[in-house]
Amino acid sequence: MHEGDQLRRFLFERWPVRGHFVRLDAAWRAVIEHHHYPRVLIGALGEAMAATTLLAGTMKFRGQLSLQFQGPGPMHLMVAQCTHRHAIRGVARYRGELPDGATLAELTGGGRLTATVENEQKSNRYQGIVPLDQPQLASCLEAYFARSEQLPSSLVLAADAEHAAGLLLQRVATGAGASYEEDPRVLAEADDAWERLRLLASTVSREELLQLPCKTLLHRLFSEDDVRLFEGSPVFFRCTCSRERVSGILRSLGEPEVRDIVRERGNVEVRCEFCNRAYSFDAVDAARLFASAVQPSAPPGVH
Numbered sequence: 490m491h492e493g494d495q496l497r498r499f500l501f502e503r504w505p506v507r508g509h510f511v512r513l514d515a516a517w518r519a520v521i522e523h524h525h526y527p528r529v530l531i532g533a534l535g536e537a538m539a540a541t542t543l544l545a546g547t548m549k550f551r552g553q554l555s556l557q558f559q560g561p562g563p564m565h566l567m568v569a570q571c572t573h574r575h576a577i578r579g580v581a582r583y584r585g586e587l588p589d590g591a592t593l594a595e596l597t598g599g600g601r602l603t604a605t606v607e608n609e610q611k612s613n614r615y616q617g618i619v620p621l622d623q624p625q626l627a628s629c630l631e632a633y634f635a636r637s638e639q640l641p642s643s644l645v646l647a648a649d650a651e652h653a654a655g656l657l658l659q660r661v662a663t664g665a666g667a668s669y670e671e672d673p674r675v676l677a678e679a680d681d682a683w684e685r686l687r688l689l690a691s692t693v694s695r696e697e698l699l700q701l702p703c704k705t706l707l708h709r710l711f712s713e714d715d716v717r718l719f720e721g722s723p724v725f726f727r728c729t730c731s732r733e734r735v736s737g738i739l740r741s742l743g744e745p746e747v748r749d750i751v752r753e754r755g756n757v758e759v760r761c762e763f764c765n766r767a768y769s770f771d772a773v774d775a776a777r778l779f780a781s782a783v784q785p786s787a788p789p790g791v792h
């Protein structure tokens with residue numbers, strides 16, 4: 490079976506612990522193929538892509554999860570997105586030199602991560618703010634989960650120019666058929682198991698995460714535990730840009746500005762930062778943009 494670009498779900502038969510594993514191959518390479526990112530930035534963006542995919546895998550939603558990193562550091566903006574169908578895209582912006590080996594905290598200058606879940610109609614949003622005050626993304630997210638009373642979680646991430654991968658364990662409240670809260674002995678046993686599994690997960694090496702087949706990796710890490718591994722679901726690169734969206738951006742720039750650019754260069758070309766697709770508008774297209782925009786809108790209350 491093809492192992493790459495899969496999100497795998499698994500659970501521990503005996504313990505109230507579930508997990509997700511993702512390894513991105515071609516989908517990840519498609520994210521970075523049109524960019525000449527420095528190595529350290531490839532690492533940061535790859536970890537963000539793996540984290541977004543893992544988190545999207547744990548959620549029941551129809552729409553898109555976005556992780557947006559912002560800060561005063563040299564990498565001032567980074568966006569990683571994953572839809573409920575596991576379509577991913579991502580981009581990073583930076584200025585100046587990025588020191589090799591810089592941590593995420595150093596790259597962003599101690600900024601913050603905004604996680605946004607948006608439904609398909611974009612009518613409903615949920616946002617969470619994660620301070621980027623730990624050196625690595627995984628520890629920032631773990632600290633956030635612990636603080637925000639979400640499920641206790643353990644996360645390991647790794648990425649290079651070929652692969653991006655992540656392993657997420659979550660302690661769920663109850664196991665199948667047993668109420669762990671009711672029996673203190675069972676609860677203590679489950680807590681011990683969680684600590685042990687968490688510790689085992691943290692021993693995974695970067696190479697194992699990036700290279701090993703999921704089944705082998707889980708067997709190697711949790712050889713004493715029965716792990717039920719489910720079929721994977723494919724993850725793929727897909728950009729949601731469209732001529733319509735670009736039209737909206739140009740409209741927000743304003744007619745005089747767009748007309749100036751057309752006069753100067755003959756057309757306006759907007760290139761999508763995520764997928765590098767170019768959208769070109771000549772003088773006629775540009776005029777059309779604003780012709781439709783100035784039409785009187787319907788009076789309030791009439792749809």
Ligand SMILES: [Zn+2]
Nearest residue numbers: 728730761764
């Ligand atoms: Zn695009």
